[in-house]
Amino acid sequence: MPGTRKHKKSGQKNRHGHTVGSSSDRRCGADALKDGGRPEEGNEAPRDKEEQDIEAGDNLPYVIKTSDVMGRYLVASCDLRPGQLIMSVHPLVVGPPQGCQPLCLGCYKKLDLDDNAYRCEGCGWPMCSQGCSGRGREYGHSGAECQLYERVRPKLLAADSNALTPLYLVVVPLRCLLLQQHDPDKWHSLLTMEAHNDIRQKLPVIWRNNQENVVDRIRKEWGMTQYEEDLIHTICGILEVNAFEVGQEGVSIRALYPCAFYMAHDCVPNTGHTDDKNFQLRVRATTKINKGSSIYLSYAYTLQGTLKRRDHLKESKFFDCTCARCSDATELGTYAGALKCPQCAMGIVVSTAPLNRDADWCCTNDSCTGYTVPARSVRLLMDKIGDEVEALDESSIPTLEAFLTRYQNVLHPNHYHCLGVQHSLCQLYGKAPGFLINDMTEAQLRHKRDLCRQLLKVVDVLEPGYSRLRGVLLYELHAPLMILTTRGVEAHALAYRDLRSRLKEVAACLEESSIILNFEPETSNEGMMGRAAKDALMRVREWQRIITNS
Template identity: 60%
Template structure:
């Protein structure tokens, strides 16, 4: 517990005297020992609220950040959860009454929408940055970012940005299809992404979400209107084949479960997965890309497949898997990117 020797007291990344004073005066000790993680989900918003009196300039900046209260209020999962785990905890359990319910919800929203998850060596914290929050999202971003031991965030342009272009970063996972990415962005960041990748049913000609047409040899089944979640999917070649978005989602969920169940070190199981779905999924489908990404790491690194003992056939397989991945990454995460950096060339 906190005391004069506390290493976090009055440090930039620790906590303030005021925070201690509040928690000490409301006799919170007996509650603090329960479920520490849940306590921290309320301590971060409390730290933000304390800025109002003790760091008014930071508070002013925080108030310019988007909270999407109107959208979040209609989402019981989000709003009710914040009400019980943050608002009621701060106001009822800790007895801190100087902040209104609305104000606390706003701070929760500001954190959900704008915070970056940073931290090294197994530490994961939510942090707000005074300029990085201006960056817009795109599923084909032109920047990438890293953080260091001092929580300093470095944003680098990953491809050429022309004067007047929007500077963007991605909150979504690159190796995922449009349906999934847009669902994630809607649920966690509360907006409908309409970036060039999301708008294009072929995902910039990568076909990263496409299925193979069961009616013809050459066609791929893609959404007829990718910005409409419920729009039907159609074959790009023949006019014979249409399927509902619902069926596509069910199929993808089922395959996702299978991918999930794959042993993370089982090369043979991964290769048979790719074989099994070769007539169902486009070779660039994100489920295939995910598995190929694992294979690119495993070939040459695990027991029985060490690089010095790989026969030519498997060396070529490693090379081909890496090339197939890079062809897609070059389009979806162009320039310098973490994903590109870890695929051997």
């Protein structure tokens, strides 16, 4: 479904455009909540000077600390304001994500092998063309990589699309291993990352998958016995635990970054990050972070419920999250995983012990007769509804609205399945055929406005401050507000005071949206949205000036 671009460490990607991420088994903390809140207007950071200082290693806004509970983690070395740059780092290695379809190893564009049969002359891997911009480049198909694959060139040339797909699983591990010989400094930096081999060895599915698809392929099928089995497993673990999903303009790859992997997890993050066409990662504070407070990102999709987030973190990131949000059955009052009680009109059903995945769920209404449901039944229901969401026509407003109506007596309005659909509707209203913004009825405009406002209430708790999601929602909110205001003026239905108040709200939405989205890459959808917000803000301020002087 339509949605904002990924903004988490690599891992599970939700169909509304968000991704979730990874790191070690550190316990989650709640410092981010204490430092949270909406940013003040006009707090945009001076980008060039900050980046120059950080890249030069001067005035770093963080220090690395160690504890028995959290391992290595970052804390602020000074008070950080919303939008302030925390780090700007180049990758150690980049490459195809797990489970990808055939793509060019130079520029990472998706390939249809029926239409494009070009293969690298040196090694036989499919590429977009002989003149690929990533050919011979450090973060593309390097000469060292091409030389490594020369011995398996016949096997690669003989592989069709189906046979090639699992072969991409070895690309990034081998790129990591090549660093040992070709860039020792990066190799040593990579080896400081946690692999959790002790935990992963106890997870047969994960360990066996790496053994069969990576280790055995490299050593037995391809004869690259210079790489020890244990070392390859360690590299696989480092990638699973520490990789970020990055990429612009339809490109989706994974990358390892120095320093960024130190950031601990919280289900309410106080940072956000972006990457550019050169895969450079920039991490910024989204809220005020006081000196000495931990710097957090979220390794899970923030708009999912606790059951779903904790299962993901446990299964793929190897730790049990105990942050403030996970510990609260109401998810900080958002009820992002709550159900409606089928036995009473006002009841809300939540877990009796959210840190215990097997605890019963029950109605919180004291006057209810005592509705209780096993956690297993809740998970089955959520999976069933989740499958239904995945099957929805993501471009059909009536279909999405019908889903919300169908489950209005089952799911809390803020349930994560509803939030995903509502988020899609916020972006479809005003853009989808038959629902273009200037053609929408007043009822439809008010509906889009109310959807945006409701989502913002949840986002202000779960992704507070200068988060990308908040920036997009503010931009989406300004449109119905502006059209309703314009129609009110044309119908002579707005008093002078009401007009000023409405324009002030529109300007506030656009101002904060433009600040937040200004941090996004210029060519990304969000970056272009940020420029549009800035242009629209200028027009609204001119209208405000005219009205004030009239």
